[in-house]
Amino acid sequence: MINRVVLVGRMTKDPELRRTAQGDAVTSFTLAVNRNFTSRDGQQQADFINCVVWRKPA
Template structure:
């Protein structure tokens, strides 16, 4: 079974595209995701989520997104 997660946030830096020794594309990136509620201090809280995508999704991500992309 595969889990699906939908995150809405911004990239903290350009994706890091690399290739395995077999030629498989892999991209690592971090997303800044604001919580939908304020913290105890009344300020917005942001979570930083580390992500990895493989194959064609990795190449597409690297080609079409940059730091700050939504």
Template sequence: MLNRVVLIGRLTADPTLRYTPSGVANCTYTLAVDRPFTKQGGERETDFLNIVTWRQLAETCANYLKKGRLTAVEGRVQVRNYENNEGKRVYVTEIVADNVRFLESNKNDSAGRQQPGTKNNNDPFSDDGKPIDIADEDLPF
């Protein structure tokens, strides 16, 4: 049997970090993933998938992911159910992620993110489009 999912999409809101009574970190967020085809009017349909991460990965996601950030998620599909207050059985389908990749650089405030209008001195390509002065002897070819 195989239960494996790979998704690339954008977060619809900032992640939510919680801890179980025993102290295990749990992070949840929703990923908006475009379908590979368009509707008759040329619009793309989007699926909104609930993502769950646990332990260290949960804390990392909570610290670095923000609304709108492009992210890759690898994990498995899980369906759980519970009985609500009205006595009805409710089914929840979610992706339990075991690998999350941040596909865009984090460019903002104190969490290592750059403020708009400021230069990142660590980025050698921060002068976008301007010529770079390199001597021929510095080239490896």
């Protein structure tokens, strides 16, 4: 079984593509996802999610 998550947000910077010693592709990036509510002072808050993608999807 494969777990699937869909996150909608903004990339905080360009993705970084690397290769392992075996030649597998690895891409890492950070995604800023807004929360559905605001804080008490009316500010919109966001969570910053570190993502790592391996092999073909990378």
